[in-house]
Amino acid sequence: MNPVDEEWESWKVTYGKKYNSPEEESIRRAAWEKTKIFVKAHNQKYEQGLTSFTVGVNQFADLIEGESPCGCMNKKTTQPN
Template sequence: MRTLLLLAYIVVAVYSASLHTRDPSLDSAWEEWKITFEKQYTTQEEESSRRLVWEDTLRWTEKHNKEYKEGKHSFTVGLNEFADMKMEEFQPCSFDE
């Protein structure tokens, strides 16, 4: 039974990883974004994971702006220096300090 559960976990992990891979057509946009915001990563693993987050943010931005043109939103959005960060990484800030 343990072997079956372990095998199922491995299959799901491999399948999930294969669904979310880097889009090579975005290589130059990624490099330009890193230069613009002076981004440097300490390891290849960190850069790869940040790249995937950035791609998700880029896709969300493009979808939102397309919907803006369709009249679904009253504002547009763009990428900034935080585009490679997950929402969980943001800390609430206090303006009283």
């Protein structure tokens, strides 16, 4: 097992992640990897003094775009006039 696979498996155990299918796991892993890239880039900016805070990989790292931590999707709604 390569180091990224090991990190993925460890992260899933840490946060109790289980997926309904291999397809869902693949989607979630891609989101997790994208999050890791974002975290690394952001924290490099912090080290350069370009931002005032760091970020990390947490239990929400496998969320896909538009999904919120409550498990619902963010939807734009219009207010009636």
